[in-house]
Amino acid sequence: MIRKDTYNKNDIKKILNSLPGMAYQCLYDENWTMKYISQGCLDLTGYDAKDLLENRNISYSDLIVKKDREKVRNNIKEAVKNNSRFKVEYRIKTKEDEVKWVWEQGSAIYDDQGNVDYLLGFITNITDNKMKNKNLKETKQRLEMAIKGANLGIWDWYVEDQTMTINNNWAEMLGYKKSDIKPKSTEWEKLLHPNDKNLVFEKLRDHLEGKTEYYEAEQRLKTNNDNYKWIKDIGKVFERDENGRPVRAVGIHLDIDKTKRMNNILKESERKFRKYINNAPVGIFVSDDKGNIKEINKQAVNMTGYNKEELLNMSLYDLSAREDRAINYFLKKFKSKEKIELEDKFIKNNGEIFYAKVNGIVIGENKFLGFVEDIDRRVKTENRLKKQKAYFEQLFNESTEGIVLLNNKGTVLKVNDFFLNIFGYNRDEVRGENIDELITPEDKRDEGVYYTEQVMDGKDIIEESVRKTKSGEYINVSIHAFPIKLEEGQIGIYGIYNDITERKAVEEKRKFLSFHDQLTELYNRRYFENEMERLNNSRKTPISIIVGDLDGLKNVNDNFGHRSGDKYIKDTAQIIKDVTRSEDIVARIGGDEYAVLLPQTNEEDVKRVIERISSKIEFHNKRSKNSISISIGYAVKNSNNEDLEKIFRKADAMMYRNKRKKKRTS
Numbered sequence: 001m002i003r004k005d006t007y008n009k010n011d012i013k014k015i016l017n018s019l020p021g022m023a024y025q026c027l028y029d030e031n032w033t034m035k036y037i038s039q040g041c042l043d044l045t046g047y048d049a050k051d052l053l054e055n056r057n058i059s060y061s062d063l064i065v066k067k068d069r070e071k072v073r074n075n076i077k078e079a080v081k082n083n084s085r086f087k088v089e090y091r092i093k094t095k096e097d098e099v100k101w102v103w104e105q106g107s108a109i110y111d112d113q114g115n116v117d118y119l120l121g122f123i124t125n126i127t128d129n130k131m132k133n134k135n136l137k138e139t140k141q142r143l144e145m146a147i148k149g150a151n152l153g154i155w156d157w158y159v160e161d162q163t164m165t166i167n168n169n170w171a172e173m174l175g176y177k178k179s180d181i182k183p184k185s186t187e188w189e190k191l192l193h194p195n196d197k198n199l200v201f202e203k204l205r206d207h208l209e210g211k212t213e214y215y216e217a218e219q220r221l222k223t224n225n226d227n228y229k230w231i232k233d234i235g236k237v238f239e240r241d242e243n244g245r246p247v248r249a250v251g252i253h254l255d256i257d258k259t260k261r262m263n264n265i266l267k268e269s270e271r272k273f274r275k276y277i278n279n280a281p282v283g284i285f286v287s288d289d290k291g292n293i294k295e296i297n298k299q300a301v302n303m304t305g306y307n308k309e310e311l312l313n314m315s316l317y318d319l320s321a322r323e324d325r326a327i328n329y330f331l332k333k334f335k336s337k338e339k340i341e342l343e344d345k346f347i348k349n350n351g352e353i354f355y356a357k358v359n360g361i362v363i364g365e366n367k368f369l370g371f372v373e374d375i376d377r378r379v380k381t382e383n384r385l386k387k388q389k390a391y392f393e394q395l396f397n398e399s400t401e402g403i404v405l406l407n408n409k410g411t412v413l414k415v416n417d418f419f420l421n422i423f424g425y426n427r428d429e430v431r432g433e434n435i436d437e438l439i440t441p442e443d444k445r446d447e448g449v450y451y452t453e454q455v456m457d458g459k460d461i462i463e464e465s466v467r468k469t470k471s472g473e474y475i476n477v478s479i480h481a482f483p484i485k486l487e488e489g490q491i492g493i494y495g496i497y498n499d500i501t502e503r504k505a506v507e508e509k510r511k512f513l514s515f516h517d518q519l520t521e522l523y524n525r526r527y528f529e530n531e532m533e534r535l536n537n538s539r540k541t542p543i544s545i546i547v548g549d550l551d552g553l554k555n556v557n558d559n560f561g562h563r564s565g566d567k568y569i570k571d572t573a574q575i576i577k578d579v580t581r582s583e584d585i586v587a588r589i590g591g592d593e594y595a596v597l598l599p600q601t602n603e604e605d606v607k608r609v610i611e612r613i614s615s616k617i618e619f620h621n622k623r624s625k626n627s628i629s630i631s632i633g634y635a636v637k638n639s640n641n642e643d644l645e646k647i648f649r650k651a652d653a654m655m656y657r658n659k660r661k662k663k664r665t666s
Contacts (some may be wrong), residue, residue, distance in 0.1 A: 024119075090104070173229070176223075193220035232255075412435055556568050602636060635648070
């Protein structure tokens, strides 16, 4: 068993001849006269190595495509000048006139005087990778040969005793010195990432057993700073014993860490991008220049009702509600590389028409990227609004109610003729004015602002209030204000006004008569009883009641007529009203009966009121031919436990006692 830490000449040749590609040693002359060429020359160029050695049948320079020769020469010349490795890719023409892309790298070897002795390098076929547009750096690393001047890690492994020698690059690639790595393959195994071991060992085992031509694996190896670096490992068994068991294998390490990590980043970015595209809120599709759909996202599928497989077998002609000539025009614009933007009708799987907006751009060669926004609801809403607008315009203009259209801040945008008639303005005077400043009186301004704010907040207002006209006249109006709402929110306010001044006057009169005596305009019996019930539940005492009954009303009616009787009743009512307070309830509760509720009035005070009534009647009788006589009684509620109904009966009883006394003494 050979055990060496350095390589002899035959070993190097075996390594070079076992790997794909062509290693060479040549002179630094015009024709690059070859002094040594590895066996890979035949596969690479179609020529046997003997044809190229010493330019026997053809020089390697002649194989280089003419357009690339100057580039190659300049690259090598610059590297020689700077004492650096040269790396260059170019095209060669093989013996069969096939054009191949090759990757060449190497170094100049100098003599003791510093002159170039020869060039040493390696050339490999990168045609397939070049055509497939693969990452250039990974392609270089995968195909570069382990030669002096090539930045590759080399390993040489004796399988039986697990001895493995490496070069400096192998160790330095991971941040170690060569002396840090023991010459055992077990050292490599220790550096191997645990998650990569099963797959790497499986590929290595398959090659050692002769199942694969090459061993090739991507693996993570631990670096000197305890991180991991991605390495491309390529090797081949080139020596087996008589039983076919592997004796020796050689290979190279390529540093693919940046490429691998970048690919992982790109894959993750692509995954995220595709996820975004598929979940985008708009439909996205790709079609060719004939309108055939090539790609489509989930939202576009949802819009149409077809499934993805169905859509990928359809074209824009199948989905558009337009005639074919319109789609032809659409695709013609695409071919002229114009941006596309249109709103159109499309057909769903169930035959339903929907509206969509399409924006598109040209991508790549003969491909079109389209973004589809579902505008069906918007377009149908707009169409519906157009009809509604025409309908409401007619209602607005011909309505017999005053209508005003406001913005959300209460500014007048539009009014109808009836509104102008109610308030006495012309259109120019109201447009742009704030509705509250225009028609709301000062003492009602807070109310008007409150109503406007409520409607701005989305509420309906139905009220009756007072507003002013242009001339300053106050009128009673009914107000119905409500928000104008669309799907996108509140866009304004409608206000409807009616002049209800006459109606309010009638209502006030009816209301007055419902609680007042028509002859005297005092409160009537119903109102008196309601107030007595209300005060009975009040805890504010004392409360006094006066009951009075006219004396001799029948005689007045019989002798002087009912008109005189009515005056008799009215004069008495006026006297009682004049001597009582505004908060006292004075009522005519019968033909000749009066009653007075006096809140928070004690017995002393009620007696003074009765005295004032008597004095006022006495004064009246002295000045009038129609004398008034009235019998009066009173009672006082001093405790909350007492019932006003009983107090009333007490006052009424006192009144009748006084009336009987008058009759006895008359």
